[in-house]
Amino acid sequence: MDAPTLLPQPDLDTVHVETVLRALADPVRLRIVRRLTEVEESTCTALDVGVKVSTVSHHMGILRESGLVSTRIDGTARPSRLRGEELRRRFPGLLDSVVGAAPARPAT
């Protein structure tokens, strides 16, 4: 009964595009994803995304269930990282186009 070292996460082949899009559509979650392209791994408390830690945990759960991040169990900490390789194989071009999208020019 070796304890799992990873939190349960879906097989990317079973994940719908809509699910991934929905996960990426939230500003906070997109900021988390972008952050994870820079730091490679981070815990909820370490991320500074402007919302309470319980909210960050909530979003991280959604990102995990949507197949975007993988969360490792390390004592009381749960460092997460992007599932970059797998995502690029399942949805070629999606992640990079979203993360690398040019910022919007101020409207009106």
Next chain:
Amino acid sequence: MDAPTLLPQPDLDTVHVETVLRALADPVRLRIVRRLTEVEESTCTALDVGVKVSTVSHHMGILRESGLVSTRIDGTARPSRLRGEELRRRFPGLLDSVVGAAPARPAT
């Protein structure tokens, strides 16, 4: 004062990625977008996406405001088409990766 031949639509440079993702995240809207990659142009009534016409119109309005489709005024009809070229310039790789995404394998 020549009447505008196009319904008002945003400059794509002012559109945020989150907005586009949110627009694409809805199943009905994604079906509309996919349909518009096949027929090039269509009205709300012509589209058969499984919801009432008033709902289709609602979704089409969101797609327009999000910068995804362009709607032309043709009598009482309002045929819409994908802003493919502009979208590919604004968000390289996004549209094609979403539209061309492989379907999800039945989970569990």
Next chain:
DNA sequence: CGAATATTACGACGGACATCGTAATAGAAG
């Protein structure tokens, strides 16, 4: 063991939104 810390579960609250039916508007057709 007891204290401190990281994370999540839970409950609540407010706002956003998908859906529909109906009415209003506008052009086309007779």
Next chain:
DNA sequence: CTTCTATTACGATGTCCGTCGTAATATTCG
């Protein structure tokens, strides 16, 4: 002009979801 058709505006409704505070759980440390 009258009728028909296409589209949208509007109002209503139920659901989903982002946010937070607090409590519970688990692990590390002294």
